[in-house]
């Protein structure tokens with residue numbers, strides 16, 4: 001049983017974003033396994049990859065919103081920024097020896113569910129209408145190589 005099972009309530013209907021969100025959910029499940037099996041090095045490794053992937057995902061999403069002419073892009077960017085600070089703070093505490101992994105998992109799951117279902121769902125119609133697939137694949141290459 002995975003810690004967080006993906007389901008259709010997390011889909012915003014933009015395949016490129018849905019697959020990135022799925023990847024984040026996978027990372028969270030991998031992190032859960034590493035915590036359960038007490039693999040300290042794995043926890044550290046997955047945590048860094050998760051943070052890096054999430055930050056890249058946010059940057060990609062922000063470009064997409066811009067391309068889609070999304071009205072509330074500024075607010076959405078601010079939400080990403082706040083969240084990035086939060087996960088970086090967890091990572092620092094983890095590095096300093098504090099056992100924050102379980103708290104982080106829990107926080108991530110709640111935060112991401114809300115963010116996807118509320119904030120990301122809100123920009124989806126703009127992107128579906130205005131972002132071309134050519135633009136998407138070009139930008140994807142720029143962010144994830």
Ligand SMILES: [Fe+2]
Nearest residue numbers: 061115119120
């Ligand atoms: Fe977002």
